[in-house]
Amino acid sequence: MNQAVLITREPVVNKQRAITANRLFVHAASVADAVEALNGLKDQWPSAHTVLLSLGRLVPTAELMSWEPPPNTMVEIPAPALRFEQTRALIPQLQAAGINLCLSWYQPGIEIPPGIDFRFVLADAGKLPQPAGLHGISIATGLADLPAFTPAVRNGYDGASGWFFLHGVPPAKELSASHAQIIRLLNLVRNEAETREIEAALKLDVALSYKLLRYINSPGFGLMVEVQSFRHAVTILGMEKLNKWLSLLLVSASKDPGAPALMQTAIARGRFMELVGAQFVDKRDVDNLFITGAFSLIHILLGTSIEAVLAEMNLPEAITDALLHGEGMYKPFLDLAIACERLDPSAMQEQIAKLRLNPDTVRQALVSSVSFADNLQFN
Structure with a gap:
């Protein structure tokens, strides 16, 4: 070429x-x-x-x-x-x-x-x-x-x-009870609460437990064994990976019939950032790249403001810097993910040059991220 x-x-x-x-x-x-x-x-x-x-x-x-x-x-x-x-x-x-x-x-x-x-x-x-x-x-x-x-x-x-x-979405409103429950779960996981405490919170909403396990067992995750319980998930994944999947659960929690396209977009952004940014961050921070991309549309998905959502969550500073202030180490990767959604590739070329990325890697990550999001079931 x-x-x-x-x-x-x-x-x-x-x-x-x-x-x-x-x-x-x-x-x-x-x-x-x-x-x-x-x-x-x-x-x-x-x-x-x-x-x-x-x-x-x-x-x-x-x-x-x-x-x-x-x-x-x-x-x-x-x-x-x-x-x-x-x-x-x-x-x-x-x-x-x-x-x-x-x-x-x-x-x-x-x-x-x-x-x-x-x-x-x-x-x-x-x-x-x-x-x-x-x-x-x-x-x-x-x-x-x-x-x-x-x-x-x-x-x-x-x-x-x-x-x-x-664009042109309805005005913001307060968080729904179901969204607030997932945020409570996320905070428990981030604060490394006892497994039994998190299990008890999950049992308050059986549908959430089912959806979480379905995501973890999806082909995109690539596990060799089927995860059958939350305790099993903690044993296999650890709290850090579980935090990623609870974040995915929050992104996909909207019951709006038109939400699947938003969900796919948010998750594809997260997966793309994870794939292209992994070489630039510590291994333990890779999941934070996913969360940054996935949460970049959380305000539209939940029908509220980004400030209102993040105020309820205990997120790393690098994520809030990117989402609230448009700065920090994750922001260039978010800019690149958004540039992939434009018909004109000039912004994409500019970000690739800034990050000194291999265009082949970016191309493969883009298609792979769409495939990953496409394989998740949003209903």
Whole structure:
């Protein structure tokens, strides 16, 4: 590869704002460079949901056939690229190989060659308020905030792609009783309370106990044996790891039907920070990187302010510095995690250069973190 290949991401949700797919954008100098990078990501590829693969600003060409997409992958064909012979020649090859296609950047008036079955059609809802005449599942792009989602669906879109749900959220309120209970558990674990005391607190909410054990036993955690009780979890994991998983439990505690996309985003941020930052911090601090990323959206998930949540918790100074003050040793990794959520990779390139990271490591960590979050069950 002649220059760094970067990948950014965004989720795709349906009318109920449940996750439908993960959208990955490959930013490369050529299709050949993109293919070489993609061929190195087989082991990290997200498998729980469909993946929409975009080549960004590149014109798709026959060089893409050197990549064997995982079965859950759909290739995006940008509508403007249909005017190029190379792209028109690629489409039947992709179809013959059994690779599903999506049409992105669709605008009225663009001529679609006959005989193409596009599973998803992505269009800017600002330029095309109603998806009349589109074939396939219509996905709105370009939504500015959460309030913009409802009229897009009302006008006929089947879902949306992007980070609109991070903006325009309802005003803050007090912590719910269930969230406060998890915070009490977290504080007990951080203060190294007696195991029986923590067990007693967990037994007050059987659903939380079940969810915690389900997370610990998820494939992403990689345990060789099944953890069957909280006491067993303490024995195998220790208090530090258990603190991480209780933090994950807090992030995933919202009962809002639209929360799964937020949960996935928060946990993917945490996992990404953990993977790219591990080489820079002491081993005992790696879990704090995860918690920083996961808690970066905690105020939106819990419907309150970040100050209100953190005021109830006994967190290390480095975490609160990053989340409350925008400074400290974890902040550059949080900035990089957030930069991975932008269509334009320039901020990502800047942070990679600041941290002197290997772009290959960042690319693999990004895809791996999406896979990790994707495999957790949020219902």
